Amino acid sequence: MITIIDYGLGNIQAFVNVYRRLHIPVTVARTTEDLSAATKLILPGVGAFDHAMEQLNASGMRATLDELVLVRKIPVIGICVGMQMLADSSEEGLLPGLGWVPGRVRHFRSVTGLSHLPLPHMGWNDIESQSGHSLFKGLESEARFYFLHSFYFECAQKVHEAARTEYGLNFSCAVSVDNIYGVQFHPEKSHHFGVALLKNFAEL
Amino acid sequence: MLRPRIIPCLLIQDGGLVKTVRFKDSKYVGDPINAVKIFNEKEADELIVLDIDATVTDREPNYKQIAILAAECRMPLCYGGGIRTVGQAQKIIASGVEKVAISSAALGNPQLVTQIANEIGRQSVVVVLDHKKRLLSKQHDVWTHNGKVNTKRNVLDVAKEMEALGAGEIVINSIDNDGRMKGYDLELSLQLRKAVNTPVTILGGAGSLDDMRAVISSCGVVGVAAGSFFVFKGPYRAVLISYPDITQKEKFIFSALHPTH
Numbered sequence: 001m002i003t004i005i006d007y008g009l010g011n012i013q014a015f016v017n018v019y020r021r022l023h024i025p026v027t028v029a030r031t032t033e034d035l036s037a038a039t040k041l042i043l044p045g046v047g048a049f050d051h052a053m054e055q056l057n058a059s060g061m062r063a064t065l066d067e068l069v070l071v072r073k074i075p076v077i078g079i080c081v082g083m084q085m086l087a088d089s090s091e092e093g094l095l096p097g098l099g100w101v102p103g104r105v106r107h108f109r110s111v112t113g114l115s116h117l118p119l120p121h122m123g124w125n126d127i128e129s130q131s132g133h134s135l136f137k138g139l140e141s142e143a144r145f146y147f148l149h150s151f152y153f154e155c156a157q158k159v160h161e162a163a164r165t166e167y168g169l170n171f172s173c174a175v176s177v178d179n180i181y182g183v184q185f186h187p188e189k190s191h192h193f194g195v196a197l198l199k200n201f202a203e204l
Numbered sequence: 205m206l207r208p209r210i211i212p213c214l215l216i217q218d219g220g221l222v223k224t225v226r227f228k229d230s231k232y233v234g235d236p237i238n239a240v241k242i243f244n245e246k247e248a249d250e251l252i253v254l255d256i257d258a259t260v261t262d263r264e265p266n267y268k269q270i271a272i273l274a275a276e277c278r279m280p281l282c283y284g285g286g287i288r289t290v291g292q293a294q295k296i297i298a299s300g301v302e303k304v305a306i307s308s309a310a311l312g313n314p315q316l317v318t319q320i321a322n323e324i325g326r327q328s329v330v331v332v333l334d335h336k337k338r339l340l341s342k343q344h345d346v347w348t349h350n351g352k353v354n355t356k357r358n359v360l361d362v363a364k365e366m367e368a369l370g371a372g373e374i375v376i377n378s379i380d381n382d383g384r385m386k387g388y389d390l391e392l393s394l395q396l397r398k399a400v401n402t403p404v405t406i407l408g409g410a411g412s413l414d415d416m417r418a419v420i421s422s423c424g425v426v427g428v429a430a431g432s433f434f435v436f437k438g439p440y441r442a443v444l445i446s447y448p449d450i451t452q453k454e455k456f457i458f459s460a461l462h463p464t465h
Binding site: 013122123126189 | 244274279303325327
C-alpha cells in the first residue's frame with residue numbers, strides 16, 4: 001500500500017485526496033507499526049531543512065525507513081523539502097540529510113550571478129525529463145509543475161538527475177537512484193500533470 | 205520558463221464568498237467550496253482566499269473552514285485573515301495551506317514576519333499591502349483593517365521592509381481600483397517589481413485579459429490577481445465564475461513576454 005510518512009510536516013491530505021480520486025489505496029504512517037504494510041513511501045516536507053530532519057529523526061520511524069528503503073528497496077519519493085532531505089547535506093542547515101541520494105542542497109543566491117534573481121522560485125515552470133524515465137511517462141512534452149523553493153538539489157553525479165528545470169540556472173528538479181526518487185516541485189498541487197506523476201509512482 | 209501567475213482572489217465574509225467595490229458594498233457571490241471546485245476544474249495557477257472580517261472583528265482564523273478549503277483545493281492556496289501569531293500561522297500551514305498572508309499584524313508588529321518565516325520558511329510567508337493614493341500626492345499609503353486604518357506609510361518602503369524581515373512574496377492590493385474593473389495601477393506595479401527581490405503579485409482593477417497582459421508587459425514574470433473579473437460576467441455583474449484556459453493564457457497574456465518585432 002502507498003504510505004505517506006506523516007512526521008508533522010507537509011500537506012498529507014492533498015496526497016491522500018489525489019490517490020482517493022484515482023481509486024488507489026493509500027494510508028498515512030505516524031509510527032513504525034503504521035509502516036508495516038508499505039509497498040511505496042511518500043516523504044513530503046515543507047519549511048526549513050533542519051526542522052524537517054529533526055522532526056523525522058524524532059518521529060521514531062527513521063530506523064525502519066532506512067531498512068525499508070536501503071535494505072528492502074521499497075520505492076520512495078521525496079517531495080519538495082522531502083527531496084532535499086534525500087541529500088547528504090544542505091546549505092540551509094547543520095544536520096546531515098538522509099544521504100540516500102549523493103548530493104548537497106544549495107541556495108540559489110550562493111551561485112555567482114544570481115544575486116538579483118527573485119526568490120523564492122515561485123510558480124509554474126517547465127521541466128525536461130530524462131528520456132524514457134518511468135516517473136515522467138506521458139509527461140514528456142508540455143508538462144509543467146508548481147514550484148515554491150529557494151534551495152535546490154545539486155547532484156554529486158549527473159546520472160542521478162531525472163529531470164531539470166531552468167530558473168537562473170539549470171538545476172535538478174527531479175532525482176532518482178534505484179528505488180529512490182525525489183521531486184522539487186509539488187505534484188499534489190500541479191493539477192493533472194501532478195496527478196499523472198503520482199499515478200506513475202504508484203504504478204512503478 | 206517560469207510563467208506569470210494568474211490568480212483568483214476570493215473574499216470571505218460571514219463564511220460566504222463576497223465581492224467588494226473599493227473595499228465597500230460587499231455583494232454575496234456564492235459558496236467558497238463551490239468556487240474552489242470550479243477553479244480546480246479550470247486548473248487555476250493558484251488561489252488567494254482572504255477572510256476580510258477576521259481582523260476587524262478580532263476573531264481567530266476559522267480553522268475548520270480553512271481545512272475544508274485546503275483539502276478541496278488542487279492548486280496552491282494562500283490564506284489570509286486574522287493571523288496575529290506564529291502559532292496561528294503554523295496551524296494554518298499544518299492544515300494543508302501552502303502560504304499564509306499577513307497584513308494588519310505585519311504592520312503593527314513587524315517582527316512577526318521574521319518569527320513566522322523562521323518557523324514555516326519564508327517561501328510560505330506572504331505580506332498583503334492594501335494601498336490607497338494620497339490626495340494631491342504620488343505616494344500610496346498602506347491601509348490596514350480592511351481599508352479602515354491609514355498607516356500613512358509609503359507602500360514601496362513597507363514592501364522593502366517586509367522583504368528584509370522575511371516575506372517570501374509581496375501582494376499589493378489597490379483600494380482605489382478594487383472592484384472597478386478599469387485596469388491595474390501599472391506605474392506602481394513596476395515600481396514594486398523594481399523595489400524588491402521577492403515574487404510580487406498585483407491585485408485590484410482587472411477588467412479584462414488585456415489588463416493582465418499590460419502588467420506582464422511592463423513587469424515581466426509577476427503574479428496578477430483578480431476578484432471581480434473572475435466572478436462577474438457582463439455589464440450587470442451577473443455571478444458567473446470564469447478563468448482563462450492554458451491556450452488563452454498563452455495567447456492573450458503570456459505572449460506579452462515575447463513581443464514579435
